[in-house]
Amino acid sequence: MTNEKKVEEKSGLSLPKLDERVIYWALVVLLLLPFFVNMGIPLPLSPMTQEFYDYVDRLKPDSVILYSVDFGPGSLPEIEGSIVAVSKQIASKPIKVVIISVWEPTAAPVNEEKIVSVFKAAGKTYGVDYVNFGFLPGGEGAVARLADDFKGILKVDYYGNSIEDLPMMQNIKDATSFTMVIDGGFPSWLYMRQNWVPKYNIPLISIEAAGSAVEVRSMYPFSLKAILGGARAGAEYEVLIKSPGVAKKGLDSVTFGVILFVGTIALGNVIYVRSRRKK
Amino acid sequence: MISIDILIALVLTLFVFSFVLWRTKDNLMYRFAEHTFVAVSLGNMTVLAIKYLQGNVINPIIYKGDYILIIVLILGCLLYLRFSKRFFYICRWPLSFMVGVGLGLTLRGWTHGWLFSGIITPTILSLAVVGDAFTTFNNIFVIVCTLTVLSYFIFSIQHKGALRYSATLGRYFMMVMFGVMFSNYTFSRLATLSGRLLWVVQSISSIFA
Numbered sequence A: 001m002t003n004e005k006k007v008e009e010k011s012g013l014s015l016p017k018l019d020e021r022v023i024y025w026a027l028v029v030l031l032l033l034p035f036f037v038n039m040g041i042p043l044p045l046s047p048m049t050q051e052f053y054d055y056v057d058r059l060k061p062d063s064v065i066l067y068s069v070d071f072g073p074g075s076l077p078e079i080e081g082s083i084v085a086v087s088k089q090i091a092s093k094p095i096k097v098v099i100i101s102v103w104e105p106t107a108a109p110v111n112e113e114k115i116v117s118v119f120k121a122a123g124k125t126y127g128v129d130y131v132n133f134g135f136l137p138g139g140e141g142a143v144a145r146l147a148d149d150f151k152g153i154l155k156v157d158y159y160g161n162s163i164e165d166l167p168m169m170q171n172i173k174d175a176t177s178f179t180m181v182i183d184g185g186f187p188s189w190l191y192m193r194q195n196w197v198p199k200y201n202i203p204l205i206s207i208e209a210a211g212s213a214v215e216v217r218s219m220y221p222f223s224l225k226a227i228l229g230g231a232r233a234g235a236e237y238e239v240l241i242k243s244p245g246v247a248k249k250g251l252d253s254v255t256f257g258v259i260l261f262v263g264t265i266a267l268g269n270v271i272y273v274r275s276r277r278k279k
Numbered sequence B: 001m002i003s004i005d006i007l008i009a010l011v012l013t014l015f016v017f018s019f020v021l022w023r024t025k026d027n028l029m030y031r032f033a034e035h036t037f038v039a040v041s042l043g044n045m046t047v048l049a050i051k052y053l054q055g056n057v058i059n060p061i062i063y064k065g066d067y068i069l070i071i072v073l074i075l076g077c078l079l080y081l082r083f084s085k086r087f088f089y090i091c092r093w094p095l096s097f098m099v100g101v102g103l104g105l106t107l108r109g110w111t112h113g114w115l116f117s118g119i120i121t122p123t124i125l126s127l128a129v130v131g132d133a134f135t136t137f138n139n140i141f142v143i144v145c146t147l148t149v150l151s152y153f154i155f156s157i158q159h160k161g162a163l164r165y166s167a168t169l170g171r172y173f174m175m176v177m178f179g180v181m182f183s184n185y186t187f188s189r190l191a192t193l194s195g196r197l198l199w200v201v202q203s204i205s206s207i208f209a
Helices: A003-011 A020-036 A047-057 A076-091 A107-121 A139-148 A167-171 A186-195 A210-219 A230-240 A247-278 B004-021 B028-064 B069-083 B088-123 B133-152 B162-208
Strands: A064-069 A096-101 A130-135 A180-184 A204-208 A226-229
Touching (some): A020 B004, A020 B162, A047 A204, A047 A230, A064 A076, A064 A107, A064 A186, A076 A107, A076 A204, A076 B162, A096 A107, A096 A167, A107 A130, A130 B028, A139 A186, A139 B088, A180 A186, A186 A204, A186 B088, A204 A210, A210 A226, A210 A230, A210 B162, A226 A230, A230 A247, A230 B162, B004 B028, B004 B162, B028 B069, B069 B088, B088 B133, B133 B162
Parallel strands (some): A064 A096, A064 A180, A096 A130
16 A cells, blocks of 8 residues: 555545656756756855865875775766866875775776866876776775785786886885875775774865765764765865866755755645645 | 767666656666666676786786785685585685674774764863853753763663653654755755756757757
8 A cells, every 4th residue: 555545544535646757857857957047046165165175275295195986876976076176176286196996896987087087187197196096895804904005905006007117106005105085985984984094093084975974974073084075065166176067056956956845845744734624 | 979888878867767757667668777787787896806806816926926815816716615515614714704804893993983983082072161152052962962862772771760761862863863864865866866867968969969
């Protein structure tokens, strides 16, 4: 028995019927509208986003960061704005970057498309300014080992080059060779926080989807120094680095979707209460 | 000119959307996209695992004489004895090794990561901040929330008297947290849908451009 029928049976009311596809189509229209019409919804900057920006901005020349990003194609639309904006900021600085993914196997091609392409466009040299290790299987055990002996677990990069042939990797030994860890994705920050932060005291900042940003909030500012949470943070970051992208329009789009949700829930309840009163 | 990979992605995306926008139920197109996704994900993971094994285990053994890795390789292969009726018990050896390592890492990591920096450190707060009433209230609230929620999980004693009230309050706090999490996940999924819809529109317009 469907929930609708259960409610009808329990209350003795006959609720008005509505084809749910009407709501789906309304959602499609409302989600797409802001991409074609400028809504001009204001976007105040949150302190957490500013803090994340400042952490990256304060990195000294020749600092080495571990950029561990684990977003697959499924979560990419939400987080793309943040990833691209943060990558642009990193690429604008004279720092060295080690790109890796430790949880999501499909993240490697995504990182190639969204992060490596930004570094290439900024004129960074592969092997000198950045290295991409693709996906590292083995979960938490592999991440723990990576902290203790980086070259002991990674012998080749994503493209099959030996780690010994990459100039940037000559001075990398273990977690102490890194200045900071920027992590993206829910379980991978956990691995980093449990194995890189306590033992080596490496600052960890994290890019999270809106859902998991709530879960990691209690770690701020203790083991997580800054959090960039969801599509909103991505939109704010685009404003901060003065490089507008799709994230701001995406945020307007989601706002419209939420308004529809709230509206339909309210309308449903009003109809229910009115039917009850009539009875 | 649209590329073949974008065309495939577009068709499969529309197949997935057919579930809700066409007949609001399972259909052949949706099932095709679903099964293709599962198969491609599995294939991708297998290729990545083989690539990793080749680059980080097999090649170092052959070309660099890193013979210690042979032990790891053998342990990995022993897992497949699970499919043998006669020798299946041997697969427990590498499994016990993995469980041992996992447990050790978890104990170390969770003790520090969750217990200390997740619960204890954030709740060591000043109960009275002079001249800042909001922070004072916030600190007291954080401590009350943490203690009442923890009290909900005390199952060794029957929830009676003060513990009953504390556990009930803790349950309400958890409900608020679940509500916040639910709304954030809704926001998250909407953002994903919005991004995908934009991609579909852009891909379709590129076909007709």
